[in-house]
Amino acid sequence: MFIENDPKDNVYKDLIDLAFEVCDTFILVVRESIFFNQNANYLLEELESSLKEVKEQYEWPGIISAGGKPAKIYYYNTDINARTIIKTVTNSLHSWVQPDLPEDLSFIKNGKSWLINVSHEFESCIITENKEEIDKITQIKGLNVRL
Template structure:
């Protein structure tokens, strides 16, 4: 996660129908200083629930405090799965999606047309790229 301007915010999702570990609750508590909003939603980037209870989607500022915690807690996008951690860590720039992550499916994608960003993404070691 770079310190580039415009990184904006990120989300974490808590499914009400799944157990949430003490560690996951602690992560959310530690991130509270960066919290923007909490909303109940049936959909979020990469996921649409087919019914049942809505999930709790937490919106956070991508500030230095939050980045430090995210880096300490996990070194993999796909470890953000309940019960161990909140789900689907995804990032936005302003109101636009930037990195969408569906953790339990081990699937992520970037939304960008900026050449410099694309070159940086393509340069990430061990990343598998499928281009549209």
């Protein structure tokens, strides 16, 4: 299911609430080759209590990096503290772009990508066949999705 618009404001918050309800993990991406400002560093510090692990990878949901340095992928638990931070640090799904924030906020359910967000390309999709989840997604007022 493709997200046709950039979820902003309440649409963003509702989508984040659903992602935290459904998924057990979310990721943030830091590309070493792109400038990273103080706000982004502060965010990573704020999320530290929810951190599971950091991996250097050439691939993450929606991206296969061609050459260069690997990115650092930060894996987090979808806990209440992280939810609050993710909902308040920005009001737009596609604003997850360096240098102001880590990139490509995406969610994982049971080891599989659920919400894939490639922020710098303004592309997002949700992968689910669960009828209840599809109903909840389509009920988010203002979220334009294409099945």
